[in-house]
Amino acid sequence: NAGVTQTPKFRILKIGQSMTLQCTQDMNHNYMYWYRQDPGMGLKLIYYSVGAGITDKGEVPNGYNVSRSTTEDFPLRLELAAPSQTSVYFCASSFDRATGRNEKLFFGSGTQLSVL
Amino acid sequence: AQSVTQLDSHVSVSEGTPVLLRCNYSSSYSPSLFWYVQHPNKGLQLLLKYTSAATLVKGINGFEAEFKKSETSFHLTKPSAHMSDAAEYFCVVRGNTGTASKLTFGTGTRLQVTL
Numbered sequence: 001n002a003g004v005t006q007t008p009k010f011r012i013l014k015i016g017q018s019m020t021l022q023c024t025q026d027m028n029h030n031y032m033y034w035y036r037q038d039p040g041m042g043l044k045l046i047y048y049s050v051g052a053g054i055t056d057k058g059e060v061p062n063g064y065n066v067s068r069s070t071t072e073d074f075p076l077r078l079e080l081a082a083p084s085q086t087s088v089y090f091c092a093s094s095f096d097r098a099t100g101r102n103e104k105l106f107f108g109s110g111t112q113l114s115v116l
Numbered sequence: 117a118q119s120v121t122q123l124d125s126h127v128s129v130s131e132g133t134p135v136l137l138r139c140n141y142s143s144s145y146s147p148s149l150f151w152y153v154q155h156p157n158k159g160l161q162l163l164l165k166y167t168s169a170a171t172l173v174k175g176i177n178g179f180e181a182e183f184k185k186s187e188t189s190f191h192l193t194k195p196s197a198h199m200s201d202a203a204e205y206f207c208v209v210r211g212n213t214g215t216a217s218k219l220t221f222g223t224g225t226r227l228q229v230t231l
Binding site: 004040041042043044045090092103104105107108109110 | 120125148150152157158159160161162165167206210219220221222223224
């Protein structure tokens with residue numbers, strides 16, 4: 001059982017480049033999330049999804065896009081990378097189908113992105 | 117509206133001594149509260165959670181936290197620190213809105229454990 005898998009682990013982009021951060025989970029969770037973590041700050045929610053075909057903005061969505069075509073995958077796209085997007089990105093999933101509760105988040109190991 | 121304040125950005129303890137990581141919360145609703153731990157270069161892992169049941173919550177690795185409504189606090193404690201406890205700890209609050217999208221993370225407390 002792999003849990004939540006993120007790729008790549010590290011990436012350096014030039015300003016204006018685009019890229020997709022991949023996230024997949026094998027726990028059949030219907031909730032998935034993207035967070036960014038900046039030094040000295042808590043995690044900020046970028047986008048989330050409550051199920052395949054449904055996505056919604058979080059706290060800091062500008063400059064990002066997401067899609068959710070399957071239960072397992074939730075990629076995050078940066079269209080025009082900017083230095084302000086230098087951060088560590090975490091994908092997470094949740095949902096306990098037995099109880100209907102979605103409180104426990106399972107996190108991937110993160111993607112460290114630098115935009116220069 | 118909800119918020120969480122971790123009162124210390126850095127805590128240093130000796131191995132074998134008690135750990136106290138402080139967290140105060142603010143919430144318009146009856147909150148759910150969590151502590152997550154992040155080891156270097158890893159994702160966050162749930163330590164424990166409070167969801168309006170017992171006010172003293174026991175988590176993994178010997179950690180526990182007590183919900184005190186009168187003090188709006190949810191401090192994390194452990195009787196005896198171990199070297200492996202060195203990590204970043206996040207206090208998290210969720211308002212009673214029914215979706216995990218409403219989680220608010222604290223800024224984190226880095227725990228250092230020395231010999």
